[in-house]
Amino acid sequence: MKKYECTVCGYIYDPETGDPDGGIAPGTAIEDIPDDWVCPECGVGKEDFELAE
Numbered sequence: 001m002k003k004y005e006c007t008v009c010g011y012i013y014d015p016e017t018g019d020p021d022g023g024i025a026p027g028t029a030i031e032d033i034p035d036d037w038v039c040p041e042c043g044v045g046k047e048d049f050e051l052a053e
Contacts, residue, residue, distance in 0.1 A: 004030050005052040009042040012052055 001015035013019065018026040022040050024033055030046060037046055 001027075001029060003052040004049040006039045006042060006044060007048050007050055008044045009039065011039050011041040013049060 003015070004013045005011070006013070013030060015029050016026060018024040018028050019037070019040055020026070022037060024037065030049060033046055035046070038044060039046075039048070
């Protein structure tokens with residue numbers, strides 16, 4: 001699964017890890033995250049994430 005980076009703060013969303021504190025189970029692709037999820041570091045929406053290189 002591909003990792004995504006927050007363009008505001010640099011947080012890396014790793015689908016293999018998910019975001020347990022944010023209610024996102026490990027193995028959840030970014031496309032399957034609810035639209036109201038926000039970056040756990042800076043609070044922006046998932047629309048501010050891009051594919052990490």
